[in-house]
Amino acid sequence: MSVVLVVNSGSSSVKYELVEVDGTGPDGEGGGGRSLASGLVERIGTGGGHLRHERRDGEGDGDGGGRTERDLDVPDHGAALRAVVDAFAQHGPDLGEAGLVAVGHRVVHGGTRFSAPVLVDDDLERAVEELSDLAPLHNPANLEGIRVARRAVPDVPHVAVFDTAFHATVPPEAYTYALDRDVARRNGVRRYGFHGTSVASVVPRAAALLGRPAEDLAMVVLHLGNGASATAVLGGRSVETSMGLTPLEGLVMGTRPGDVDPGALLHLLRAGGLSVDELDHLLNRGSGLAGLAGASDVREVVRRAADGDADAELALDVVAHRVRHYLGAYAFAMGRLDAVVLTAGVGENSAEVRRRALAGLEGFGVVVDAGRNAELSREARRISPDDAPVAVLVVPTAEELQIARETLAVVGA
Numbered sequence: 125m126s127v128v129l130v131v132n133s134g135s136s137s138v139k140y141e142l143v144e145v146d147g148t149g150p151d152g153e154g155g156g157g158r159s160l161a162s163g164l165v166e167r168i169g170t171g172g173g174h175l176r177h178e179r180r181d182g183e184g185d186g187d188g189g190g191r192t193e194r195d196l197d198v199p200d201h202g203a204a205l206r207a208v209v210d211a212f213a214q215h216g217p218d219l220g221e222a223g224l225v226a227v228g229h230r231v232v233h234g235g236t237r238f239s240a241p242v243l244v245d246d247d248l249e250r251a252v253e254e255l256s257d258l259a260p261l262h263n264p265a266n267l268e269g270i271r272v273a274r275r276a277v278p279d280v281p282h283v284a285v286f287d288t289a290f291h292a293t294v295p296p297e298a299y300t301y302a303l304d305r306d307v308a309r310r311n312g313v314r315r316y317g318f319h320g321t322s323v324a325s326v327v328p329r330a331a332a333l334l335g336r337p338a339e340d341l342a343m344v345v346l347h348l349g350n351g352a353s354a355t356a357v358l359g360g361r362s363v364e365t366s367m368g369l370t371p372l373e374g375l376v377m378g379t380r381p382g383d384v385d386p387g388a389l390l391h392l393l394r395a396g397g398l399s400v401d402e403l404d405h406l407l408n409r410g411s412g413l414a415g416l417a418g419a420s421d422v423r424e425v426v427r428r429a430a431d432g433d434a435d436a437e438l439a440l441d442v443v444a445h446r447v448r449h450y451l452g453a454y455a456f457a458m459g460r461l462d463a464v465v466l467t468a469g470v471g472e473n474s475a476e477v478r479r480r481a482l483a484g485l486e487g488f489g490v491v492v493d494a495g496r497n498a499e500l501s502r503e504a505r506r507i508s509p510d511d512a513p514v515a516v517l518v519v520p521t522a523e524e525l526q527i528a529r530e531t532l533a534v535v536g537a
């Protein structure tokens with residue numbers, strides 16, 4: 125039994141989990157994990173942050189058993205991480221007594237240098253910083269998390285687990301952009317892909333649900349959260365993915381547009397009068413659902429659409445249209461399709477987005493059973509009819525457990 129603290133710093137949130145891992149077998153299969161505590165700091169940098177801390181080790185304080193919630197000011201990810209450390213100190217479990225063997229950190233961009241998890245040191249911190257330009261919503265947050273956590277928990281090794289790593293198997297024809305090859309090479313312009321740890325965590329669960337080895341399966345994994353991506357997974361390996369050099373490409377997201385004609389960006393710079401920084405802000409924070417419908421949270425957009433808001437209605441249709449675009453492309457890229465796997469905040473919870481995205485695909489064997497789709501469940505499950513040619517599965521992402529396992533593999537505990 126080994127206890128690992130996992131820190132998942134996202135664009136506007138920090139998720140964390142204290143996991144007891146039993147066994148470190150092959151990726152995704154080996155041993156399960158028991159969550160001792162987990163939590164979330166959200167709405168970072170908005171002036172109205174919120175912390176939820178939950179302990180599941182049977183201990184606990186206050187009326188809500190092991191659950192504590194409070195609003196607090198979290199101007200940045202450093203402050204969020206300090207709040208997390210405080211929450212453990214105040215409400216437990218005590219990190220000093222938990223038998224912690226390592227801290228695992230999600231790092232979004234690993235560039236070409238990191239295709240596997242590595243120990244954190246000052247050099248790694250510098251590398252994460254240098255890649256910040258390519259993941260401005262994520263790498264700076266990841267780095268702040270690492271810095272605060274290293275100071276707060278200095279006695280155990282810290283490990284960085286990269287979103288990009290799982291996509292190291294994508295072949296050259298899929299990661300190469302058809303730019304001038306010298307310009308592209310000099311500037312390191314190629315597809316990397318992200319959300320890889322999440323995808324790696326759902327593939328074995330999907331295979332188990334189907335009762336077939338992942339090696340035999342062609343799946344498209346739709347990670348639909350605040351960021352969103354599609355990944356073609358053939359024989360258990362990533363062969364194509366929708367995010368690119370940066371986490372801007374591909375599907376429509378909470379505040380990011382996904383694919384846009386690059387000519388439109390030149391036009392905005394030249395004729396639209398935007399500065400580079402304004403364009404950066406537009407693409408990373410002012411587009412996607414927020415840009416189309418005025419709200420980045422799918423729950424809010426679905427509410428507005430139900431109330432007859434035409435912008436919200438169109439936004440959901442654009443989201444669905446782009447999902448189908450990638451689904452079709454990846455089925456053809458793989459030459460077959462056994463399963464569509466939905467995961468992350470939206471994929472796991474929004475029956476409405478699932479319904480819209482997969483509507484009208486019966487001719488290709490993709491069918492969603494309305495009753496199964498509407499069921500509220502936290503379990504991995506099938507939402508297609510049992511006899512449909514393509515299985516449609518909802519599988520909760522186990523990003524934190526996956527990071528814990530990969531962290532343990534690095535520290536050899």
Ligand SMILES: Nc1ncnc2c1ncn2[C@@H]1O[C@H](COP(=O)(O)OP(=O)(O)O)[C@@H](O)[C@H]1O
Nearest residue numbers: 134137349350351421422423468469470473474
């Ligand atoms: N019950 C729900 N119904 C619909 N959408 C939900 C629900 N819960 C969460 N979401 C959506 O999930 C998104 C967050 O997904 P998540 O995977 O946690 O993103 P991230 O890791 O990028 O912060 C929210 O923006 C929200 O739109």
Ligand SMILES: CC(=O)OP(=O)(O)O
Nearest residue numbers: 134135318350351371
């Ligand atoms: C890479 C990425 O977009 O991550 P997230 O969905 O956590 O923002």
Ligand SMILES: [Mg+2]
Nearest residue numbers: 134349350468
């Ligand atoms: Mg996420």
